[in-house]
Amino acid sequence: MNVDIGNALASVASPGVSRESLERLDDQVGDAHERIERGMADAEHGYEALNLPQRTDPTEIRAAVEPVADAETLLTIGIGGSALGAATITDALAAESDTEAIYLDNVDPAWISQLLENRSLENTAINVVSRSGTTAETLANFLVVRDAFESAGVDWTDRTIVTTGESGPLRNLSDRHDLPSLQVPDGVPGRFSALSAVGLVAAAVCEHDLEALLDGAAAEAETLSGSLFECPAYAYGATAYALDQRGAGINAMVPYAESLETYAEWFAQLWAESLGKDDLGQTPVRALGVTDQHSQLQLYRAGPRDKLVTFVSPGELADRPIPDTGVDELAYLGDSTLADLLEAEFEATEASLAAAGRPNVRVELEGVDEYELGGLLYGMEAACVLAGELYAVNTFEQPAVEWAKKATRGLLGGGDFEEADAVAEKTELRIER
Amino acid sequence: MNVDIGNALASVASPGVSRESLERLDDQVGDAHERIERGMADAEHGYEALNLPQRTDPTEIRAAVEPVADAETLLTIGIGGSALGAATITDALAAESDTEAIYLDNVDPAWISQLLENRSLENTAINVVSRSGTTAETLANFLVVRDAFESAGVDWTDRTIVTTGESGPLRNLSDRHDLPSLQVPDGVPGRFSALSAVGLVAAAVCEHDLEALLDGAAAEAETLSGSLFECPAYAYGATAYALDQRGAGINAMVPYAESLETYAEWFAQLWAESLGKDDLGQTPVRALGVTDQHSQLQLYRAGPRDKLVTFVSPGELADRPIPDTGVDELAYLGDSTLADLLEAEFEATEASLAAAGRPNVRVELEGVDEYELGGLLYGMEAACVLAGELYAVNTFEQPAVEWAKKATRGLLGGGDFEEADAVAEKTELRIER
Numbered sequence: 001m002n003v004d005i006g007n008a009l010a011s012v013a014s015p016g017v018s019r020e021s022l023e024r025l026d027d028q029v030g031d032a033h034e035r036i037e038r039g040m041a042d043a044e045h046g047y048e049a050l051n052l053p054q055r056t057d058p059t060e061i062r063a064a065v066e067p068v069a070d071a072e073t074l075l076t077i078g079i080g081g082s083a084l085g086a087a088t089i090t091d092a093l094a095a096e097s098d099t100e101a102i103y104l105d106n107v108d109p110a111w112i113s114q115l116l117e118n119r120s121l122e123n124t125a126i127n128v129v130s131r132s133g134t135t136a137e138t139l140a141n142f143l144v145v146r147d148a149f150e151s152a153g154v155d156w157t158d159r160t161i162v163t164t165g166e167s168g169p170l171r172n173l174s175d176r177h178d179l180p181s182l183q184v185p186d187g188v189p190g191r192f193s194a195l196s197a198v199g200l201v202a203a204a205v206c207e208h209d210l211e212a213l214l215d216g217a218a219a220e221a222e223t224l225s226g227s228l229f230e231c232p233a234y235a236y237g238a239t240a241y242a243l244d245q246r247g248a249g250i251n252a253m254v255p256y257a258e259s260l261e262t263y264a265e266w267f268a269q270l271w272a273e274s275l276g277k278d279d280l281g282q283t284p285v286r287a288l289g290v291t292d293q294h295s296q297l298q299l300y301r302a303g304p305r306d307k308l309v310t311f312v313s314p315g316e317l318a319d320r321p322i323p324d325t326g327v328d329e330l331a332y333l334g335d336s337t338l339a340d341l342l343e344a345e346f347e348a349t350e351a352s353l354a355a356a357g358r359p360n361v362r363v364e365l366e367g368v369d370e371y372e373l374g375g376l377l378y379g380m381e382a383a384c385v386l387a388g389e390l391y392a393v394n395t396f397e398q399p400a401v402e403w404a405k406k407a408t409r410g411l412l413g414g415g416d417f418e419e420a421d422a423v424a425e426k427t428e429l430r431i432e433r
Numbered sequence: 434m435n436v437d438i439g440n441a442l443a444s445v446a447s448p449g450v451s452r453e454s455l456e457r458l459d460d461q462v463g464d465a466h467e468r469i470e471r472g473m474a475d476a477e478h479g480y481e482a483l484n485l486p487q488r489t490d491p492t493e494i495r496a497a498v499e500p501v502a503d504a505e506t507l508l509t510i511g512i513g514g515s516a517l518g519a520a521t522i523t524d525a526l527a528a529e530s531d532t533e534a535i536y537l538d539n540v541d542p543a544w545i546s547q548l549l550e551n552r553s554l555e556n557t558a559i560n561v562v563s564r565s566g567t568t569a570e571t572l573a574n575f576l577v578v579r580d581a582f583e584s585a586g587v588d589w590t591d592r593t594i595v596t597t598g599e600s601g602p603l604r605n606l607s608d609r610h611d612l613p614s615l616q617v618p619d620g621v622p623g624r625f626s627a628l629s630a631v632g633l634v635a636a637a638v639c640e641h642d643l644e645a646l647l648d649g650a651a652a653e654a655e656t657l658s659g660s661l662f663e664c665p666a667y668a669y670g671a672t673a674y675a676l677d678q679r680g681a682g683i684n685a686m687v688p689y690a691e692s693l694e695t696y697a698e699w700f701a702q703l704w705a706e707s708l709g710k711d712d713l714g715q716t717p718v719r720a721l722g723v724t725d726q727h728s729q730l731q732l733y734r735a736g737p738r739d740k741l742v743t744f745v746s747p748g749e750l751a752d753r754p755i756p757d758t759g760v761d762e763l764a765y766l767g768d769s770t771l772a773d774l775l776e777a778e779f780e781a782t783e784a785s786l787a788a789a790g791r792p793n794v795r796v797e798l799e800g801v802d803e804y805e806l807g808g809l810l811y812g813m814e815a816a817c818v819l820a821g822e823l824y825a826v827n828t829f830e831q832p833a834v835e836w837a838k839k840a841t842r843g844l845l846g847g848g849d850f851e852e853a854d855a856v857a858e859k860t861e862l863r864i865e866r
Contacts, residue, residue, distance in 0.1 A: 011860065079723075084728070109771035110528055110692065114527075136766060140769075219866065220866065258539050258544035259543065268728060276731050279736065290540055294512045297833065298705060304716070317543055320577060322573045333573050335845075344844040348836075348844060348853075355836060401734070404726060411780060427787070431437075433652065
């Protein structure tokens, strides 16, 4: 990816960051980069994620999925980091694959029933992903899906791939039934696992080019260096951090390609769960160009000065001409294509924020393909790790979600937890119809 | 809808609003309600939206869609308020309909091509929606779709319904071809038009109960009164406003039903475009329970104290038991259903925010059906109008989006606009791979 931070400069926007401040910040970036390099070299928890382009073996993943290579539908059962990286890749490249990739990342019973209804399960494969093998949502959904396969008379053991840790219920299950299985790599938090088996099994079933994904990531890794002015990923991370310090507590991620909508969701988890701690962290907002120009642009341009808007320009798109109308008022459309219109809207929206002094950054891809996606995912992960160093938070933990997990378990009779008791003590002030 | 603001009280959360402050704020609510009532009585621009439950004629809408009642797929071509209200309804109720409702609300050529490819256009109907009849994205998509119908040898004039204003290119087209057409009501901005033909044509084609939608909205209208303590909609609007004033500049909308995901998008437009002006307005964030517990909860619980989290509890759901595993660690799931799990996760997440002193509000539905949806849409519109009065902004305009529209037009050769010139003058600071 390339990054253009011109519209985040103090000469353009408020909040903005001056060139002098960027120079000063670059000293911190140099120190942070040393820390990151050390973490990578020592395969430390979290930092190890940045080694994945070298560590991941695409041949092993392809071999594991071979038994279900014929699948017309792939149901990936996972939640959070166990789903979003994979979904980002298969959604971005959906037009290139004959396999439909579906993600069961919620436990809504009506929705699950609808997804399973009228589906030919003989042609469906299951990809269940949970490091611990005990994630309540994932296991519940897996049990429901397994049951549906049994009811349909389809042997689920022929159609299931497991990605999990070294031990735990899913590992035991996989051993018992001799299922093809892959390992969630050590030291890699879920939200940083897109470039491991966690993110690549689905891509492999959909026959995407795993080598190109990893190569694109590796090329991005090559740019990591001690200066934000030489590394697009660090330029992004440092600029986002600097703007947050100056009042832009919100980061709206706006890709200008429908196929990158899931990428914005992946980014939102990466950014929120990594940096949202110690009362710090930018709040990610996922949006979509051009759709959200008709929804969020008014606020971005004229609301509080608390936002960085990050545009992702997808580069060249397959195109489609706009037929002529014969209507005078619309004649200007008739000479154009949909891609021209999309590009003009992107440039116009970017300029409209700059004209209103609202900071924005452009992330540029050269198309939406495996190589570029690998670079984008790796680049944003590196940006996030850098930002974590600048905030001085523990980027790779997510302690605040434990409370609700215990409360849930307690509420369902899975043990004695004081958190579950707190639920009953809710303060009420109800206004009823 | 019912609303519980207990977890937004200062005794629970920080920022929070004390009971005394709520009492004081209630005086402002009384004044604002008088203003709103006057606007409704005089059918003033914008306020007129709150009269829709009485004004909208479901019989007229059903008659208009009769020629395409057999459609297996409905392509609605519209953007922003011309799509999101309709999509909220048909997505929420998708399980009840045999007609698939698809929304063309972006101009991405690859995506459009994929949507049209392999689709049987004989069984497809078109619903094109634009008040002005000149919205660039909508007209471009309509021209592309019309062309695809012609290429497939299907007469688009037999399969198209138009919803537009009194005049303009779409009105002319509809007159020329004698298409079934409906009118975007006067005085109703797009984002407030869900309960007019704009939102209900798609619902009618999908055979949802329009009367129940309007009845639910009318019941919500009955609650509008001079006190937030007697009106759920005003309680919500006033609490969100008060929390914003106290530092919660972000409003995360989190429905706990997959079918309400689009509702969160609709809300995001309503809130952003109505209140985001004069450097004011809360930034809406769309999220989804339980999925986003594994993505955003860490930030919501431990990040900056700048958020209100709004939960939507869907009430009773169709259910599905979780089969037993035989695994000790997961035994607690085997006695439960997916709905039990969803409910426990909802209560646990709500309590986990309260335990961390983070303000949240619960909006309660009694199921996801037409009546409840009508109430939810109307309630949130009334909440937004009230908040607009409290902020003293012009709730019903969106002037900040004009700049980019002019620039787009200029860039495509549709006239001389200085905004287009500004695009070329972009400040660059590029960091390349």
